[in-house]
Amino acid sequence: MTAMQSEKLLGKFSFRRGVHPPHRKDLSQSCPVQEIRLRAGQRVVIPMSQHIGAPCQPTVEVKQQVTAGQEVGSCEAFVSAPVHSPVAGTVVEVSPQPAAAGTKVLSAVIEVAEDQTNGRPWKQKKENQDLHAYDSAAIVAAIRRAGLVGQGGAAFPTAVKLMPNEKKPVDTVLINGCECEPYLTSDQRLMIEAAGPMVDGLRLALRASGARRGIIAIEDNKPEAINEVMTAIRDIDELQLAICRTKYPQGGERQLIKAVLDRVVPTGGLPLDVGVVVVNAATASAIYWACVEGRPLTERIVTVTGRGIKQPGNFRLPVGMLLSDLLEVCGGLTADAAKVLLGGPMMGPATGRLDIPILKGTSGITVLSRDEVAREAEKACIRCGRCVDHCPLKLVPTRIAQAVKARSIDIALEYDLLACIECGCCAYVCPSKIPLVQYMKSGKVMAKNLSIK
Ligand code: SF4
Ligand code: SF4
Structure with a gap:
């Protein structure tokens, strides 16, 4: 490692608990992004x-x-x-x-x-762009006009995130390039093929928010992306690269902030409460294009993957394209395709219909085959404690699930139901195949309905 690299590289980070599901990124990680017209x-x-x-x-x-x-x-x-x-x-x-x-x-x-x-260029930065020409108000306004939202799935409006807040100043913008969901590779390909615009998007995010330091966090199972990003930030003083150990959900905002900056976002709070803004890698790229070209968020990269799809790959496509049209471009479903997920297998909800559009926040489509979804029947809890040991938020999933099952929402709330990020670690490790995340989700709906009454 050169002296420059060691200055730019920040340790090897991780968080406590979580799980190690098989990555399954090999299906699409080597597929260059194809443009769909x-x-x-x-x-x-x-x-x-x-x-x-x-x-x-x-x-x-x-x-x-x-x-x-x-x-x-x-x-x-x-x-x-x-x-x-x-x-x-x-x-x-x-x-x-x-x-x-x-x-x-x-x-x-x-x-x-x-x-x-031909689509609009997205891999190379425009020449002779002086980013100092953009002040915070201009950047926030351009982002708002362009309709930018978090492209990692949460779809929170980016302008709101980056708007300076006198009461809660931000010192660091973290780019989330972890893409910890198994199967998905859209951010990985973006960082490999188009690191330049993403890095300048981060510089613009610093100017918008008033932060002085930008850190790009990438899991260590993406060496090619790490190299490209390292090259792209080489001469930019305020930017650094944090390599994170591959672990799920490393890309969760709270886990990332704890791992890289050792700061704890309070329950019910926001990264802003600890001086941080987290921006997804694809969103950073969109910030660049919104500012330098006034480009709205009408295209994005989506991974289509899983053993149930004939030709997996990464695609840059128009937001609003129908899922059925996208699957057709990928050769269609295999004979044993059994479940279509909007996202990856840990957090992506299943969809029964294909006549729905790809949204700004759709980073991937995972089609699982019959043997992958073969589910054992739910059995009684054996009180093994694995769900507790692996919950990244230190919750007690088994207790919350029991309370929800009994419709005792007050007890579920006492066990901090609302802090659950629905990451799926508890259900993944449960030997009794209890659909713990489903209980979390329905418990939250019940709590919301109660608060409305
Ligand atoms: S309880 Fe919620 S946060 Fe904890 S592991 Fe389960 S889904 Fe994740
Ligand atoms: S992992 Fe499953 S079986 Fe074990 S305590 Fe949790 S809910 Fe019960």
């Missing part, structure tokens, strides 16, 4: 709500022509993010459309006017 007549569906916060209201009408990048929904609320059309075409419907959770969400349906040709 839509054909004339295909449709995209743009939901008005694909972020945490207030939903947008449509700003277009049926039969209206739209251009690629045009805003089709907006909202004045502080916590929200506008939505845009990824294609030039005609609005054919503004109506509730099927969404992942089995519900319907008000959406603009747009028919593509002409075969899409």
Whole structure:
């Protein structure tokens, strides 16, 4: 290791507890990102709500022509993010459309006017860009206009995260390049193929938030990404690289902050409470393009993987593309495909329908085969304590699950149900195959319903 490298490299970090599921990244990690272009007549569906916060209201009408990048929904609320059309075409419907959770969400349906040709460049930075020309207000405004949200899955509006807060100053922006979910490789490929824009996105995030230090955290099972990022930050004083041991859920915000900075985010609090903002790797890249080109978030990289898909890979595609169209590009499902997950196997919810759109926060689609999902029946708890030993938040999952089962939500809340991040570690290690995360999720719904009454 050179002297420069040792200055830039921050230790080998980890957190306590968690699990080590098989990575299964080999299916797609060597697949360069392919760009998907839509054909004339295909449709995209743009939901008005694909972020945490207030939903947008449509700003277009049926039969209206739209251009690629045009805003089709907006909202004045502080916590929200506008939505845009990824294609030039005609609005054919503004109506509730099927969404992942089995519900319907008000959406603009747009028919593509002409075969899409070349996409916009995303791998190389633009030449002669002076990032000092952008002040905090300009960066936050550009991010908000572009509709940026966390692309790691949480979909929290990025402008809200980065807006300076006098009461809670930020000293560090952490780029989350851990991608700890098994199977998924979209961030890994982004860092390998397009580290430059991501790194400048981090520099812009520092300027926006007022932080002085930027750290990019990557798990040690991604050596190629580590090399590319190390090269990209070589001459940038305020940036460092933190290598994290591969462990799930290393990419959880709390686990990452504890591991890299040894700071504890209080229960019910935010990273901001300990002077940190965490931004996903793909979001950092989108910050760069939003600032230097005014580019809205209308494209993203998605991993399509699992033994139930014929041609796994990583794809850069229009947000709003239908899942069924995407699976067709990948050769379709195998004969023994059994379950389609929106995300990875630890946290990704299953979907029974394929006529739903890819959203800003969809980082991967995992299709599991029949033998992978063969589930043993739930048995009684044997009080082995494994779920407790592996919970990264030191919760007592078995007690919470029992309380939820008995509909004793007050007891579940006493055991800190609301602190659960639904990471799935407890269910993964449970020898009795108790669907502990399902109990956490339904317990939270019950608690919410109680608080509404
Ligand atoms: S209780 Fe929640 S946070 Fe703890 S392991 Fe289970 S899902 Fe993860
Ligand atoms: S891991 Fe499963 S069987 Fe063991 S204590 Fe927890 S819930 Fe019970």
